Amino acid sequence: PKKGRSLLREGSDMRFAFIARHRGIWPVAWLCSALDVSRSGFHAWLNRSPSVRSRHDEILVSRIDRSFKSSDRTYGARRVWHDVLAEGLSCGLHRIERLMRENGLRVRPRRRGLPKDTRERAAVSENLLDRAFEASAPNQKWIADFTYIWTAEGWLYVAAVVDLFSRRVVGWAMKAEMTAQLVTDALIMAIWRRGKPDSLLHHSDQG
Structure with a gap:
């Protein structure tokens, strides 16, 4: 029974520590409800002096970070653990894994250079916009652009359509592959959202 109470207290302490770290982002009441602990228990825990283990965890987290x-952000728990040991701090690998997990320190792969563009280029259309980036009403002039963003899962390709009157994005699409369909999907969304506009100039870097 004594061991059971100790494990239960340790589990509550972990949840209270999580709430303390994230109370500047989400309301305490919401966090307590989500983690199934009472607000009074959290505030009582907050006012207690930290245990030796908690103080050691705080020191470890700063070194881990x-x-x-x-x-x-490419080191996994084992390489971080070696760094921590090299600084003269004593701890186990599993403790490093737990602290990294609790603090949202997730490994991302190293960038392998910019993505290669292997598309065949079609003939560039005449530039009808001619740098006249002003519009007197919505749905007169749209411009399209295409970019890519590095994420933990690899490259993410994004296409967007902007109305020059409001300077707002009116259509967009995202995919893990660089395809012509991605750009088409962004344009289709813009047309759908704007109700099939008439007399529209749609411009991209290809004219």
């Missing part, structure tokens, strides 16, 4: 971010 420094090692992890200096690697451009």
